[in-house]
Amino acid sequence: MATTATSRRGLAVSLVLTLVISFGSLIGAMSAGWGPKLGLDLAGGLSVVFKPAHATSAANMNEVVNIISNRVNGLGVSGATVHLQGGNVAVSVPGVSDARAVLADVGQTAQLLFRPVLCEVTVPQKVLQPLKNYNGNPCSAKTAFTLANLAVTPDSNSINGFTMANLGPDLSLTNFPTTAPASDNPYETVALPVLGQPGRRYILGPAQLSGQAVKSAVAQQDQAGAWLVNYTLTSAGSPQWDQVATKNFHMLVAIELDGVVQSAPVISATATSPSSFGGQGSISGSFTQSSAQTLAIAMQFGSLPVRLLPLSTETVSPTLGHSALVAGLGAGLAGLILVLLYTILYYRALGLVIWLGLGVTGALLWAIISALGRTSLAPSFDLAGVTGLIVSIGITVDSYIVYFERLKDEARAGRTVRTSVDRGFKSAWRTVLAADMVSLLAAVLLYLIAVGSVRGFAFFLGLSTLMDVAITWYFTRPIVILLGRRSGVQSNSMMSMAAGMGVSNDE
Amino acid sequence: MSEIVLSTSKSGRLYRGQTSVDFVGRRRIWLLASLVVIVAGLSSLGFRGLNLGIDFKGGSSWQVLAKGITVSQATAAVTSAGLNDPNVFLLGGQTLTVQANLSSLSLADQLTETNKVVTALATLAHRSPNQVSTSSVGPTWGGQVTNRALEALIAFFVAVVAYIAMRFEPKMALAAFIAMLHDLLVTIGVYSLFGFQITPDTVIAILTILGYSLYDTVVVFDRVRDNTSGVMKTGAMTYSEMINLSMNQTLARSINTSLVAILPVLSILVVGAELLGATTLQNYGLALFVGLMSGAYSSIFIASPILAWTKEREPRYRELSLRLETRAARQAVTPAMAARMTDDKNSVGSPSSAAAAATVVVAKPRKRKKR
Numbered sequence: 005m006a007t008t009a010t011s012r013r014g015l016a017v018s019l020v021l022t023l024v025i026s027f028g029s030l031i032g033a034m035s036a037g038w039g040p041k042l043g044l045d046l047a048g049g050l051s052v053v054f055k056p057a058h059a060t061s062a063a064n065m066n067e068v069v070n071i072i073s074n075r076v077n078g079l080g081v082s083g084a085t086v087h088l089q090g091g092n093v094a095v096s097v098p099g100v101s102d103a104r105a106v107l108a109d110v111g112q113t114a115q116l117l118f119r120p121v122l123c124e125v126t127v128p129q130k131v132l133q134p135l136k137n138y139n140g141n142p143c144s145a146k147t148a149f150t151l152a153n154l155a156v157t158p159d160s161n162s163i164n165g166f167t168m169a170n171l172g173p174d175l176s177l178t179n180f181p182t183t184a185p186a187s188d189n190p191y192e193t194v195a196l197p198v199l200g201q202p203g204r205r206y207i208l209g210p211a212q213l214s215g216q217a218v219k220s221a222v223a224q225q226d227q228a229g230a231w232l233v234n235y236t237l238t239s240a241g242s243p244q245w246d247q248v249a250t251k252n253f254h255m256l257v258a259i260e261l262d263g264v265v266q267s268a269p270v271i272s273a274t275a276t277s278p279s280s281f282g283g284q285g286s287i288s289g290s291f292t293q294s295s296a297q298t299l300a301i302a303m304q305f306g307s308l309p310v311r312l313l314p315l316s317t318e319t320v321s322p323t324l325g326h327s328a329l330v331a332g333l334g335a336g337l338a339g340l341i342l343v344l345l346y347t348i349l350y351y352r353a354l355g356l357v358i359w360l361g362l363g364v365t366g367a368l369l370w371a372i373i374s375a376l377g378r379t380s381l382a383p384s385f386d387l388a389g390v391t392g393l394i395v396s397i398g399i400t401v402d403s404y405i406v407y408f409e410r411l412k413d414e415a416r417a418g419r420t421v422r423t424s425v426d427r428g429f430k431s432a433w434r435t436v437l438a439a440d441m442v443s444l445l446a447a448v449l450l451y452l453i454a455v456g457s458v459r460g461f462a463f464f465l466g467l468s469t470l471m472d473v474a475i476t477w478y479f480t481r482p483i484v485i486l487l488g489r490r491s492g493v494q495s496n497s498m499m500s501m502a503a504g505m506g507v508s509n510d511e
Numbered sequence: 512m513s514e515i516v517l518s519t520s521k522s523g524r525l526y527r528g529q530t531s532v533d534f535v536g537r538r539r540i541w542l543l544a545s546l547v548v549i550v551a552g553l554s555s556l557g558f559r560g561l562n563l564g565i566d567f568k569g570g571s572s573w574q575v576l577a578k579g580i581t582v583s584q585a586t587a588a589v590t591s592a593g594l595n596d597p598n599v600f601l602l603g604g605q606t607l608t609v610q611a612n613l614s615s616l617s618l619a620d621q622l623t624e625t626n627k628v629v630t631a632l633a634t635l636a637h638r639s640p641n642q643v644s645t646s647s648v649g650p651t652w653g654g655q656v657t658n659r660a661l662e663a664l665i666a667f668f669v670a671v672v673a674y675i676a677m678r679f680e681p682k683m684a685l686a687a688f689i690a691m692l693h694d695l696l697v698t699i700g701v702y703s704l705f706g707f708q709i710t711p712d713t714v715i716a717i718l719t720i721l722g723y724s725l726y727d728t729v730v731v732f733d734r735v736r737d738n739t740s741g742v743m744k745t746g747a748m749t750y751s752e753m754i755n756l757s758m759n760q761t762l763a764r765s766i767n768t769s770l771v772a773i774l775p776v777l778s779i780l781v782v783g784a785e786l787l788g789a790t791t792l793q794n795y796g797l798a799l800f801v802g803l804m805s806g807a808y809s810s811i812f813i814a815s816p817i818l819a820w821t822k823e824r825e826p827r828y829r830e831l832s833l834r835l836e837t838r839a840a841r842q843a844v845t846p847a848m849a850a851r852m853t854d855d856k857n858s859v860g861s862p863s864s865a866a867a868a869a870t871v872v873v874a875k876p877r878k879r880k881k882r
Contacts, residue, residue, distance in 0.1 A: 048644075055649070090655065090659070092655075101641055102641050103641070104626070104629070104640075104641075104645070313649070314647070314649065315648070315649045315655075316566070316646070316647065316648040316649060317645070317646065317647050318644075318645070318646040318647075319644055319645045319646070320644045321574075321575070321641055321642040321643060321644045322641075322642075323576060323638075323642045324574060324575070324576060324606070324642070324644050327576060327606075331782070334782050335775075335778045335779045335782045336775070336778075338778040338781075338782040339774055339775030339776070339777070339778030339779065339782075340775070342774040342775070342777075342778060343771050343774050343775065346770060346771065346774065347771075350767065388712065388715060391779065394775045394776070394778075394779060395719060395723075395772070395775065395776070395799065397771070397775045398723070398768070398771050398772030398773075398775060398776075399723075399726070399772075401768075401771045402726075402730075402768045402771060402772070405764050405767045405768050405771065406730060406764060406768075409761070409763055409764040409767075412763075413760065431737065434733065435729075435730055435733045435734075438678060438729050438730075438733055439726045439729045439730050439733075441674065441678075442671060442674065442722065442725050442726050442729055443722055443723075443726055445667075445670055445671060445674060446667055446671075446718065446719075446721070446722035446725075447722075449663060449666050449667050449670060450663055450667075450715075450718055453659060453662050453663040453666055454659055454660065454663050454715070454718075458660075458663075458711065458714070458715045458718075461715050461719075465719070
């Protein structure tokens with residue numbers, strides 16, 4: 005530490021900055037309406053862990069995660085996560101009210117279907133009851149994707165090799181409800197979203213072929229470097245496909261997986277008349293590498309590459325989750341009040357420093373947790389996380405206790421309050437660092453190794469331990485040292501700083 | 512040890528760090544007390560085993576908020592819904608929990624049965640089926656949870672022992688390790704003795720306890736290291752006396768810290784779990800409460816005495832102890848003091864000598880300078 009004058013200014017700056025940053029970020033987070041991303045057990049919802057029925061490659065497992073992610077995201081809920089956990093797939097969908105219905109959707113066997121595109125529609129403004137059991141063709145004559153309306157003409161001068169009329173969406177059908185994946189019946193007319201094209205849906209007729217006709221599919225580049233998907237049909241599938249192709253010649257056939265249209269190519273657009281595909285075909289268009297691969301994978305593994313068995317499933321009702329949240333907050337508050345009372349009784353004026361310090365820590369933590377809740381970096385804030393935070397109250401307050409007990413040591417050795425605060429901090433700082441290091445070590449190891457809710461617990465414990473180190477240096481040190489320097493003319497009351505240090509000014 | 516905290520006259524001394532408890536000399540008592548708890552726990556573990564939750568052995572569970580419904584009413588309802596031998600209990604007086612094993616049924620039948628019980632419970636509690644929480648765990652999931660927990664535990668032990676051995680010294684790492692092992696055994700023993708259910712949350716809690724106990728031990732050892740390079744240099748006290756001094760100096764902190772840690776946990780247990788009925792909180796709270804008590808005890812009464820015991824076996828500290836003992840005998844003038852010395856000859860730091868050490872710390876070096 006430099007001379008008293010400069011370090012004094014430094015201390016004051018550090019103190020003011022800490023207060024401004026912590027309470028400023030809290031106000032910022034609250035006025036932005038940010039809040040923690042509540043976990044399953046607090047918000048209610050569904051969590052499933054699937055295990056592959058037999059050992060399979062890592063690539064296959066990643067594919068499983070992709071397919072299930074598509075399914076879950078297709079449900080239109082926010083905050084759902086699907087990830088690999090060890091060799092298993094963990095799915096978590098918080099905040100759904102009817103968790104068991106979602107479970108049925110997520111767990112269903114995937115089906116790949118080829119359906120004729122009847123017409124295009126946009127997405128409804130309001131949420132509608134999902135469509136169930138519809139037969140027939142609702143499309144109006146002008147916008148229907150008929151042979152005449154589409155007017156596909158081979159044209160070697162065009163980039164795609166053909167020209168086609170742009171029919172646009174059928175606006176009269178905007179409020180036509182989307183079909184839920186669970187009620188996606190191959191024999192009925194459905195309205196489905198299009199992968200990667202938000203705002204666009206297709207009305208599709210009954211399926212004319214299933215994914216079982218496809219033997220393999222692979223994403224490749226043509227000579228010009230454009231991505232396309234080459235597929236091979238099974239011997240039984242080849243004539244079936246030719247029939248479909250003839251029936252839909254110069255029209256669109258949607259390749260649908262799990263209630264989402266993966267692609268809707270125009271059949272034989274560059275040919276002038278229908279002919280046999282000979283068991284092989286190729287889909288081209290404005291593919292990127294990844295969209296071509298996605299389609300190829302979807303066609304090849306219409307169903308999941310490996311059968312999944314549920315290892316554990318959990319549904320939490322929102323009411324139960326809410327009561328747990330109330331309980332967690334209640335427990336936290338009660339514990340905090342007990343701790344606050346104890347510190348003020350034991351440390352007097354120094355206890356107030358702990359109060360303010362906990363306020364700073366709490367404000368900063370809330371702001372950070374709220375901000376992290378808007379990203380996918382942090383685990384969601386669940387009951388285990390709440391417990392981690394409650395436990396960290398102890399660790400945070402302990403840093404103050406270590407320092408204040410050192411102050412008492414220094415005061416007992418006959419030093420003035422003014423010199424005690426500097427010397428005391430130096431030795432306390434080393435202790436706090438060593439002890440927090442152990443706590444952090446535990447949190448990091450738990451986070452890396454453990455599964456499930458343990459990770460959330462470890463994350464929030466680790467976060468608050470890091471905060472403790474920062475707050476001790478940037479807040480506790482300046483405030484106590486500054487208070488100590490002012491305490492030359494202090495009163496001898498029960499609430500004085502000296503009273504908290506166990507020395508009286510009479511001595 | 513409790514009277515130190517409770518009696519008013521001594522609490523003043525505790526506040527000023529002037530207590531004179533002989534932590535090292537009475538180590539046999541402390542170790543024996545721990546040994547009794549651990550042996551009781553381990554024998555219960557041998558006979559009764561652990562009450563593993565469905566996450567470890569597989570099974571299904573249902574939960575619903577149901578005020579005013581009795582366990583027998585609920586049992587009757589779920590039994591008529593087709594559950595064999597269900598385990599029904601009320602948590603916090605309002606969260607009705609039903610556990611059963613459906614693994615003998617096919618996957619499809621399990622789903623049907625799960626929904627039947629959901630309907631039965633919803634009807635009973637006058638709630639919509641959406642308000643019944645369910646959970647089903649395959650028998651292999653528990654094995655994975657356990658394995659990951661064990662991996663985490665071993666990695667934690669290795670990392671912590673390495674860290675302390677580097678930052679402090681290997682003997683401190685050993686003492687801290689034994690203290691952690693103590694807490695682990697005590698907690699598991701208590702769980703077995705009282706038949707508390709082990710859930711994945713319990714495992715988390717146990718890992719936290721170990722971290723906490725260690726945290727406490729590290730703070731004490733930090734002071735020991737301080738004193739080793741401080742008062743020990745004067746050669747005026749044995750290693751055990753120095754540890755006693757360090758312990759008494761940090762006693763107020765240890766007790767404060769433990770209280771501050773235990774208060775929120777107690778609040779988790781009482782407010783969160785009992786009054787408000789959050790079962791996850793109860794699982795954490797119980798393990799944390801038992802473990803934190805054990806952790807506070809072990810860092811004071813196990814880690815430090817063991818450190819003193821291993822260090823006293825080092826030649827330089829043994830010589831120091833011998834030299835100080837003979838000098839003390841020579842200085843003994845009064846017959847009373849002489850008698851006390853012979854009484855306590857075998858114990859390294861008696862209560863009286865520790866008390867002397869605590870007050871002598873400042874005085875003795877000055878005496879030496881005069882000589």
